Amino acid sequence: MFQRILIAYDGSPESKKALETGIALARELKADTSLVSVIEPLPGYIALAGSVEPSYPAELIREHREKLGAMQAEVKQKAAQSGMEIDTLLVEAGEAEGVLEAVRETQAGLLVVGLRPHDHTVEFAGTLRRIANQIHCPVLAVPCH
Numbered sequence: 001m002f003q004r005i006l007i008a009y010d011g012s013p014e015s016k017k018a019l020e021t022g023i024a025l026a027r028e029l030k031a032d033t034s035l036v037s038v039i040e041p042l043p044g045y046i047a048l049a050g051s052v053e054p055s056y057p058a059e060l061i062r063e064h065r066e067k068l069g070a071m072q073a074e075v076k077q078k079a080a081q082s083g084m085e086i087d088t089l090l091v092e093a094g095e096a097e098g099v100l101e102a103v104r105e106t107q108a109g110l111l112v113v114g115l116r117p118h119d120h121t122v123e124f125a126g127t128l129r130r131i132a133n134q135i136h137c138p139v140l141a142v143p144c145h
Contacts, residue, residue: 002138004032006108008099011071014114018142019075022112025140027084034087034106035075037068038098065090096130108137115141 007022009015019035026033042057050057072088079086089105091098103111113128128141 002029002031002109004034004106004108005029005110005112006034006036006099006103006106008102008111008113009035009037009071009075010068012114012116014116014142014144016114017144018112018114018140021140021142023079023084023086025110025112031109032087033079033084034089034102034108035072036089036091036099036102036106037072038095039064039068039090039092040095040098041093061092095127096134099127099131100134103135103137110138110140111135112140112142115143117144 002025005022005026007015007019009019023033025031039061042060046057046060068090072090076086076088087106089102091101093101099111099113102108111131113131115128116126128139132139
C-alpha cells in the first residue's frame with residue numbers, strides 16, 4: 001500500500017508518538033522509512049541580539065542542527081538494532097514548508113505527524129492545516145494521548 005513512509009520528528013512528545021506509530025506501520029507494511037526534522041528560521045528578535053553579538057544567530061542554528069542531528073542518529077541506531085533502516089533528513093525551512101519539501105524529496109506515499117493540541121481559535125491556521133492544504137499524499141496525524 002505505502003512503499004515509503006515519512007515521519008516528521010522534532011523530539012516533542014507528539015513527534016515521539018508519531019515515530020512509534022510510523023515505525024510500527026512501516027514494519028507491518030515493509031515500507032521504506034525516512035525521518036525528517038526541520039530547522040526553522042530564527043525569530044525576528046534574535047536578529048536584534050545578533051546586532052549586539054553577530055555570531056549569536058549562527059551559533060543558535062548550529063546548536064539546533066546538532067541537537068536534531070543527534071536525535072535522528074539515536075533513532076536511526078535504535079532502528080538498526082531492531083533490523084530496520086531509516087533514512088534521515090534535516091531541512092532548513094519553515095516547519096510546514098520543510099516537511100512538504102521532504103515529502104517531495106523522498107517521494108513519500110504517507111506522511112506521519114504528531115498531532116499537537118491547539119487552541120480552538122487557531123485550529124485552521126496550524127502547521128498540520130498548512131501541510132494538508134498543499135500535500136499530495138495521505139497524512140496520518142497521531143494524537144499524543
